[in-house]
Structure formats: C-alpha cells, structure tokens
Amino acid sequence: MTRSLVLVALVALGGTVGCADTLVPDLNNSSIAGFQASPTGVSAGAISIGLLRGARDNAANIVETLGMFGREGYEMSGARGDLPLYIIGPLVPGSFFVQNIWSGQYADLRAANVVLDALGNVPDLTTAQKEAMRGWIQTFEAYDLTALAMTRDTFGIPIAVDIPATGSPAPIATKAQVYQHILNLLDSAQTHLQAGGSSFSFALPPGMANFSTPAAFLTLNRALRARVDLLISDYASAETDLAASFLTTTGSLSYGASFDFTNNSGDETNPRYEPYYYAEPQIVANAQLQPGGARDERVLTKMDSVQQFAFDGIVSEWQFTLYTSPTSSISMIRNEELILMRAEAELGLGQNAQAIADINLIRAESGGLAPTTLTPASSANDLLEELLYNKRYSLMWEGGHSWIDYRQYNKLSELPNQLSTEKFFPILPYPLAECQALSTSPEGCTTVNGF
C-alpha cells in the first residue's frame, strides 16, 4: 500500500514535467521578422499604406505645432496647459512636439526600408507593380524627410538610416546634404514610377483619388519636389517641377492630395477637430477687405466668431472651423499652394508680372479680393509681403506654412504676438532620446531660446 502510494506520487511528479509546451506566439500583432522571412504583396501594400498613415499623423501634428509657432492659432485647452511652451519656450530636447516631428517620420523611414529591402523577394507582385511601389515608397520617404529638414533647418538631420537598428544612429548630415538627398529620392521615385505600369498593386484611399495611377502620382511627386526647390531657393527647378505637377489655373484650387480621417475601427479621426483651437485674432484684424467691405473670404471660411476665451494671457474670440467634423480631411498639398509656389518662384526669378498674375488669381478666387495694387515695378519686399500675405491666408492651419515661409525670408518677428514674454523660434531641437544616443553633442541638442 505505502509503496504503491509513493509510486503514484512519483509518477504524478514526473509526469507533469515537460507536459505542457511553454511556447506562446505573439497573439496581438504581426511580426516584422515574419514579414522579412516571407514577404507578401498584401503585406507590402499594407506597409505602403502605413507610410501614408504615418504621414497623416505627422501632418496633423505639424498643423498644430508649426501653426502655433507661426501664430496662426493656438490650442487653448486648459487641461493641456502646454500652450506656453509653444510661444514662450524655450524649446528643449524632450518636449512633446519636438518628439512628435521626428520619431514618426523615422519609423516610417524604417518601415519603408523594410519593404524596399524585401521587395525583391515578394513572389506575388509583377515587376511593374514592384516599381510602382518603390516610387510610392520613395516619394513618402522624401515627404517625411522634408518635414524633418524644414524643422531642423541648419542643424541638419540623420539621413543614412537604412542601417541595423541595434547599432549607432546615422550621422547628422548638413542642410545641403539633406536637401540633395531628398531631391535624389524624389528623382529616383520618378524613375520607378515611370516603370510602374498603369496601376498600383494596393488600393488607394479617397484623398489620393487624383493620384491613383503611377503616372498621376508622379505629378504629386513633382509638386512635392517643387516645395523642396523653394526651400533651397532653386526657383528655376521649382518652375520646372511645377510644370510637371498637377498645377492648373483652370481647375479647382482645392484639387490635390489630402489625408483622410474616418470613424472606422482602427482608423483615426481628425485630431484638429476640437473646440479649443482658436485663431490668432490679428489674422482677422489684418485681413484685407473684399470690394463689398467683407473680410478676406479665406478668413470667413476658416474661422467663426465665438465667445472670447482667455488662456495664459492669450485671448481670442475666433475659433477655427476649417475642420468641420471628425472626418474632415487635412490637405497634404493642393493646387492653390502650387499656384502660390509658382508665384514665389517667379518672384525669385524676377518674373514679377507672371507672379502678380498668379497672386491675383488666388486673391480673386480664394479671397474674393480685388487685384493687388502692386506692379512689376514695385519693390521686391512689397511683392514678397504680398506673396506671404496670400500664402498665410490661403494655407492657414493646413500645415505650418506661415512659420516656414516667414522663417525662409527672415520675417518671423513680423508675425503678431500678444504677450511681452512671447518668443519666435526659428528651429526645433532634436528629441532627448536622439541627443542621449549621440556621443558628441551636436548643435541640434541645444536649447532654443528664440527671439
């Protein structure tokens, strides 16, 4: 009896060891290693759309952050409480928005490189489909890098990021190297798109409906290149690229590419559709008047007068109504900007008459304003101010355009301010995590005090 009990106990002990398998897979997400081991056309397409999704997050952040830097408007939510950071500063590595315009872009670049590296091994895509996908991916790489280049300007940014993720970060390239790299990417994308056949292998969302073939997408690629040309003051190339873009003086000003938001599960709604985004009141005060005496139409369509709200000393009674619902899209780039970009290039090349024509087109179509009183003989500064006025009002709260333009022409301090403590910041530092990983402390890791 005793002996058999001992035996039963030992068997029970021994029997359980190694009984159950302790291997548990990832139950919640696909794995990167899995894609790299056996890439498929569907996954590659999903990651390609993921780049668009990442660009959307970044665009929404840029509207808010650069919008505040450029005094387009303010987030006046008590609970957020970080408004002073944007207008008083200083900007230190480690702030929310510093991180926001950096990590997302580089995550997208990593994803882009994961697909590009594996694309050769995808069995279920044709050569043309792969080429179209390469063109798409490189265009978005360039788009992401442009946002980084604009905000870090003379600090430079890392560009050679197709390296093992476990090693040291890529070195910081100079401003010139960065912009050359972006141009190269866009041109490489052009070559791929031209070999990309007649369609993409993945479905495109409504906001990209105008660019749903590789050929049409190339006109978007060129439009994005024109933006870069202007940032490096290469006006001739800008004209060339705009000519190959979707610019039209006869079509709708809103024709272009945009980021969609939906209420679908797993998707996102427009984060800029919130009740606490107020416009800088000076924008209203300084708006030119239409012949009938009404304010510039662009003010009327983008904001509404509401009860006055004060927060941290900033006061406004104008709330943005640009995004009318949680599913309102945010523009990526559109015809109105292209026409204004062409005017900018023309001014740069001294083609003042053409520039005035383009400006007047926008004044009339978008602002309901009479033609400008300036002539081709007006001073360069007056013409530039007129251009900047129109860029500011046309593109207000759409992507930080004012800050970029006024910085480009050293005119940031012309922007309005309400507080004696307010500062303008011409550049953003790097995120803290980037600085901490660098053995030397580059210029981008300093505190930006503004002026």
Add this chain to the structure above:
Amino acid sequence: MECGTCAHPTWRARLAGVGMMIAIALAATGPLPAQTMLASAGALSEHAPRFLSEPVDGGAIRTDMSHASVLRRRVTVSLTQVPLGDALTQVAALGGLEVSYSPDLIALTRLVSLHAQDITLAGALGELLFDSGVDVQLSATGHATLIRRFDGEVAPPPVKAAVSRQTRVITGKVIDTRSGSPLGAVQVAVKTTLSGTHTKDDGTFSLSIPSGATTLVFRRIGYKQLEKVVPPDVNVVNAGLDQDVLKLEEQVVTGQATGVSKQNLANAVSTVSADQVAAVQSQSVEQALQGKVAGADISANSGAPGGGMQVRLRGVSSIIGSNDPLYVVDGVIISNAAVASGANAITKAASSTAISSNEDNATNRLADLDPNDIENIEFLKGASASAIYGSKAANGVVIITTKRGHAGRTKANITQRFGFSALSNELGQRTFTDSTDAVNVFGATAAPYFADGKIPATYDHEKELAGYKPLSFQTTANVGGGSENTQYYVSGINEHDGGIILNTYFNKTSMSAHLNQTVGSRVNLDIGTTLGHTSSGRGLTNNDNIGASYYASIPFIPNFFNLQELPNGTFPNNPFGTSNPLQTAQLLHNDEGTYRGILSGTATVHLLASDHNTLNFIAIGGADVFSQTNSLYSPPTLQFEVEDGTLGESVLTNTTNLNTNVNFNLVDVYTPSSGAFSATSQFGISQETRNQNQNNTYAKNLSGNLSNVDKGTSAVVAETRQNVVDQGLFLQEEFLTLNNRLLLTAGARADRSSNNADNNTLYFYPKGSASYRLPVTGPTLTDVKFRAAVGESGNEPLYGQKFGELASNNYAGIASQQIGGSLAGPDLRPERVLEVEGGVDLTFFKGAATLGITGFQKRVSDLLLQRSLPPSLGYTTEFLNGGVLRTRGIEVEASVAPIQTKTVQWTMFANFAKNASIVETLPVAPFSPGGFPTEFGAFEIQAGHSPTQIIGNVTQGNGNVVVGTIGDANPDYKVGLGGNFTYKHAHLYFLFNAQKGGDDIDLTQLFYDLAQNSSDYTTPIRKGDTTVGKGAYRVSQWPTNTSVYVQDASYIKLREITISYDLPLYLVQKLGDVFSSASVSASGRNLITWTRYPGLDPEVSNFGNQNIARNVDVAPFPPSRTFWFGLSLGF
C-alpha cells in the same frame, strides 16, 4: 512530534490526520469515551455507570463495552431541570439507542440538567446516571438495559488489533492562563512522534502514550507552545497556555509546502493576523494593511471607492517589469490585474486613439478579496525569503491564508455595520472682487458677473461635486465548526459603500466556503472556494486632454459661476471651459463589475509515517477566474459631448482572466530517536498559466439615451490577448538542531517561462539561510536570535516584450501596417534579484516585548530595460536585460505588551522602514520609464542616481535652462505606530502611519495656477525685492523651473481607529439565549491627515500602479474619511 518544522500551509490538515490515527490506536487499547474514562480515573469510578456486555450463557464475566460504536455516537443535549426518566428517553432518542429499565431501579422523577454539545452518547448517559448506582448492559443487538451496579469481574474490552508496544492513557485539561477558561482545539502531541490529539471545547483530552516518561507538547494558534514532561506514574496532565500576544511563535511559510516557527525563522517575514486585517472596515485588502508592515510601502492611487492601490515591498525591484508582488491565496497564485476602464476614449488622456490607458484610474483586482475572510497574511519581502517562488518573486510574495473551521462547537458570527464617507480635503480657489482682475483672467465673459460694480456670490465647486455622504452598509456573516475529521467554514459579505461624488460607489457580495476533510487514514483534503461580485462606480478623474475630468475642469472655472442644476433639470453651460463637472458627475457613468471565483485545493497524502520519519505528498492546485465588465457612458447631453462633435460616447470593455496553478511536493521530515535534529526535505514541481483576453468597444455619436455600443454611428473595437505558461522545479532542505536553536536552510528553484525569449531555458534561483537562538536566560532578555539569509529570485519579462511588432491598423478602410514602436528583444530573460539580509530578533521579559532589526541589500542585475533607441533608427524603444540596481534598507519592528491581566490588556506595536536605491550601472542611455516630459517633472533612469528621481527643467544662474534632478519620489522612511487597549469589555485600537519625504509632482496645482485661479494665487510673498502672488510666482517659474510643482509629500495619517465594547455575558443572554457574544463598535479610516503637501492627498498616482512613475498628481479623485458603526453578534 518535533514541531519546529511543520508542514504548511496544510499543517492543520496534517494534524487532523494525526488525530485520526490516534483514534485508531485508542480503539486498539481500550478506554473510551472521555467522560467515562474521566469517571473511571480515581475516586469517581464508583459513581459513574459502566457499560458492560450482556453475560454470555448466564456467566458472570462481562466485558467493558464502552468503546461500542453505538455509544460513540455524538449528540448535543440541552436539558434543564428535567425528570431523569424523560431525560433518558430524550438522550436515547437522540442517540438512536433503545434503553429499557425497571422503573424502580432509578429515581425517575429526580430533576436533572445537562448541557453539552457534541458529546458521545456514553458521555451523556454517564452524566445522567452518575451516582445512580446502575450500570448499562448492552446486548449483542445494541439494545441497552439498565442494571443494578454489577460487582463481578469485568474483562477488558476486546482487542481489535495488535499493538506494537505498551501504551497507557493519559487525560487532562488545557486552560488559558489569563482567563482561566478551557481551551479547545489545542494540539496535544507526544514529542518526537506523530502521536497526538486535540482538546475538546471543554479543554479536555485523552491520549494514548508510550509507557515510561514522555514529553507532551501543547500547541494552539495564538498561544505559546508548551512542553510538559509526564513521569511514568502520572496519568492526568493539566496544562495552562499563555497567549502569544506578540505572535512570537507563529508558523511562517518558507517553502512551497512547508513552514517554520517564527522563533527560528531566518528572514524578517512580517505577518498580519485576522484581527489586524479586520480592525477597521476596509474596501480592499491593501487598504487594511497600510502602516502595519515594515518595508511594505502601500499607497492609494486616488481616493476613488473600490481600490486602486499599490504594494511595494522593500523599494523598487524592477523598472519596466511587473511592479506587483506575487499574491498567493491558499496556495493559488491569483491575479492582481488592473484593467483600465476605457476612460481614455473620453478624456484622451494618453492619446487620441487608444481606448484605454494607464491614466484611467483602474481598480486592481485584489479588491475582490473579502478582508474579513483572511486568517493571516505573510510578507516575504525580498528574494532571500521568496526565492522558492522563482522568477515571479522579485517584488516579494504576499501569502494570504483564509479562515478555516475548527473541530468542536459550531460557531457563527454576524456583523452589521453602517457608515459613510466624507470629503476630507479641498483645494479652494481664488475669489475675485474686481471686474478688471476677473476679465484679465477669464476674458470678457467674466464682465457681466461684476456688472454695476457688484461683487458676485461664490460657489464651492469642490463641495458641490464631492460633498455627498451617502449611507454605506456592510453585513458579514460566518459559520464554522466540525468534527475531528471534517471541519468547515462558510462566510459571506454584502457591502455597499457610497462615494462622495454622484454615481461613485463600491459594492461587494461574496461567499466563501472551506472544507477540511480527512479521508481514510492517510489523506487530508483542504478545499476552498470563493465566489463573489464586486462593482464600483469610478467617475471621471485623472489626466484629461479635453477638460472633462472633474479636477481638470474645476481649476479653470471661476467660483462666481454657478454650475448647479437649473430648475428645469438641465445644467448651465460652462463658458469658461468645455464641461460642467456637476453635469458630468450626474450624467456620466463609469461602472465596473467583476465576477470572481477562486478555487483552491490541497491534498496531503501521508505516504510514510513512522515515529521518526514522515513522508508526505502534497498536491496543491487551484484556479482563479474573473470576468470583468467596464461600461462607460457619456451621454449626448453633456456639454463637452455637444461641443466636441462626437455626441454620446460609450465604452464597453469585457475582460476574462484565468490563472491556474498546480504543484506537487514531496516533503520528508526526519527526526532521529535521539531528537538531536529534525530535517525537512522538500522536492516539488509546479506549473502556472495566466490567460487574459480583453475586448474593448468604443462607440461614438450615440444620440439617444442608451449606452449600447451598437447605438452609435461608429464603433472602434480592440482585442488584446495574453497567454503565459511557467514551469518550475524546486528543492529545499531545512535542518533544525541544537535543541531547536540552530536552523539551517538551503534551497533552489529552476524556472522557465513562455515570456522569456528562449522559452526552454531554465533559470536557477538558489537560497540559503541560518538562524541561531542564543541560550540566554536573563530576566530582561529572554531570547536572542541572530539570522542571516541570502537568496535569488527573478522577474520574468512581461508578455509581448520579446516580440517586434508590425501594428495592423486602418487607413480610410484600407489595411495598413506600421512599425509598432519596440524592437524585438532577442535575448530577453528574467531580471535577477540577489538579496542578502541579516538581523537580530530580541525578546524581552518572557515575551512581553520584542524588537526585530533587519538590514538588507538587494542587487537587481540583468534588469529588464527599455532602451530608448535614437528615434532616427525607426524604433523608439528596445527591450533588453542589463544594468544593476541596488537597494539598501533597514526595517525595525517592535512590539510590547506591558499589561496583560484579566481586566486590562495593553499592547503597542511600531514599525519603521527606510530604503534607498541607486542605479549602479546602466548599459543604455538614461531613459524615461513613464510619466510626462521634463517640463512637467519627469522620471529618468540614470546611472548613479536613484531610480525614482524626478527630473525637470532648471534655470541656471546664467539664465540657461537645463534638465536636472529636482526631487525623488521614494520616501526617506515610513513609520507605523499602533496600539490596542482593553479595559474589561472596552477596547480602543488605533494606528498612525507616517511618511517622511518623497516628492509628488503636483500638476493639479499647475492647472489652477495656469488658470490664475489657485486659492493662493495672489497671496503675497517676497521674492527678492518684489512682492508677488504665491501662485503667480509659481506659474511664472514654469516651465523653465519645474521644481516649483515638485512638492514634499510627507504626511502623518490616523489610518485606523476603533472603539468597541463587548457586551457582558448576562447582557448578551438578555438579547436571546442563542447568542454567545455581542459587541458594538465605532471606527474610522483616514480620519486625520497632517501634511504640508498642497494637493488633495499626498498618496496619488495618475498612472496607477507603477514601478517608478508614481506620485504624479493630475486631477485625482478627491480623498475621503470614512466612519463606521457596527454591531457584531456571536452564536
């Protein structure tokens, strides 16, 4: 039985088994039952009836039949002044025995009284027929006849089995030395053997022991063990046991299935007993433990009803691994998951896309346990004690044992309490007396309130929000009892605690049953079940990015604006923000309900049992299952819902969780006949699984009045799964020698887990310890024990940390995939904690005072780290092992019982704990383990610094802004001081709990200051040459000087106080004879807080339970004090 080492947690079951074996021995040797036997011992023998057999063939020889089974039937008799004839009839009927007698044989009309519970039929008859001059003759068919006292020869009872050696029977009675009352359930055992029994309710026992001198050991929980030498010629042994007021001899778990007496313990294991846990009503077990254990830092995350508390043992042990100690209830590893409610979908606290976040003020599931059901809690605070739990024990182990029944009279108790909670602190706000000031702060909207130069009335928004005092009630009941072989305990609770804010509450309904059963001669079963339902309403608190959370809204509302409900039932729109908090509190529901079942079972099989060697097979298994539903409804009428364009919102979260564990142990206890030592060897294996599945649905644009998630225009769904399998092997040897003075222990555990990158690798965790009690015999110092222990334990990676993810999501209806954020950790393995602990335990004045001092050092190596990758590499983080975190600390526990008399008893206890940690090495760049960015006060793991340091922006003398250390969340020390004072029937109990140092990041105050609305905004202070407002100064320093919002969180709290009165017995019986005790009590929790912290409560954590990033104060649920009045009745 050498009881330095007794099996635990099942030792009660084992002892019951021992008792059973004795019953067999008694049957073999003779006299039974106790009453009869008592009567036959000494002079009484001529007066008691004897139980004899019917003479065979008319012969003169009769046999003693007092062991006959019919006479051993147990009856409960309650007879008062009843004629003897009737009494005999009744008792015979109760026992199912036919009794006949000649009416003239006995005085049938003599009045007799007999009150006895659960006595043998023989005992009852013996009492009734005492001195009646009769014997009872049993026929072969079991029929009883009363006969005149038989004077002839009586043969001994028939022998059923051969016994190996000469034995004798001793009897006796055990009493409590203080009260003199008899003690039941005392284990009486022969030293160095397994022979033993338990005393009955009247304190009596009888035991068969070897002839010759023997030593008896008397043991009972709550009393000091007593040894008595019984000379060969003494057969009556009475004993008095001293109460172990300071719990010097408690059994403490040291192995998976074994325990050791606290007297010999080599670790500073703190224990909290049932009366301490239930001293004052508590909603959750953690609440009941605050301030009672040295080295256990127990803090509430907010004042919300229903819990949300963290237990941190001996400081920080992990940075990004599990932050929870392992909770073991009756051998079952239970879940203490904190499932977020989904409030983030409304508040957008953490992000605009996630449905839930760690800022949702979650309840942790320890809240489901009924504190009244707990017999004992042990804290294995560090690796040296917890190594046997391997790779889940780095944060310590909390072992909870629930109540069991005891053999003897069925006892029942019912307690009814009523009470209420009341807001205990308010922040206040600025009062405006001037239109210009108001307009400067709030804009032109404020102007009309000051029209015509009037000064508007003010409203206390905080009181309007949180000034409710709804009635709370709690009913608890339990019943327990049983026989030698079967003991049961059943308890239940029904509780409703009203919250101080509308729609906040905590309810608990739960029932538990425990059964201990001896099966045959070798098997003991111990089975426990608990089934309960816990629910709570939590309101909308903590961080928020839309201005809807109560305290994220109030700071921005001037006190001259009236938020209160209008006569038509609607609320005024708040023009100074996006929400009206009174409207939100009244209309928004954030409800949580959890069904919880815990099933535990222990089977102990006595494989071998000789006098000197026992081998037991102990199987422990159990399951813990809960199903939780969080339902959050934000109706479309709310101001912020109208304004943000989503109309009504609703979040439904269903979570199911199943933990199972099973372990098998072989435990061998060897004691040589010399008694020179006792060796306990243990070998076991275990397997644990944890499965959790969480489904969230977030619906938007609900236009009606239903919260159903299908009623909106769009729904966001999420599913998260977790599945973990762990397996372990362990070995342990305990060696007790030198007359119980030296205890040596060595053990090891090997674990593998599915959470490790290599799920098949075994990780080893050894431990060793020694304790030595000096042979001192001074009048002052009665016992001195030196102890030292060293051990290793681990903390396995969390589920998912080893995977590199491609997050699948959606872009306008098209499938998209993005990099998930973390790089796969290719070599993830458990963190290792090596702890060295040493100390001394002193006992003074024969146990009237104790002092225990412990020093420890923990080195956590191979830390689980989240390397912050340079984001330009495309990933923000990577999980890896590395670095060393060191914690050193000292703990002191002292207790004193200066007065212990029958009328006055006084005990005091105190504990002190201090620890400090430092990150010794860090192979990665400094990183944030959670929390907000630096301008708000951040946490950063940095080599050479405390892991809980707070960093923030600091303006240097030259005006440059740099990031520097500005505080530390870890307190300098914590203290608990409590006392019990009893005078006759009245008791006073109190507990103070204090913390010195430790900083909180007070962002709630930043809200008020940003709004220029804090109560001290304009209170003048001198800064340099100018006078400025206090609040104005603070906010002027922000964000370039974050330290103004990092504030000292020192406090002293009167945690618990109870005054109670036990009604004297005569009053109790006036209530009714069914009652055996009654008491009334008044008690309170957190009645008084002394602190300089300017926030609502220094105990706060916006991010819930955290290893590091606690102590962040963002719009928390306000704190309350709680009052209770109770009546308790015993049956």
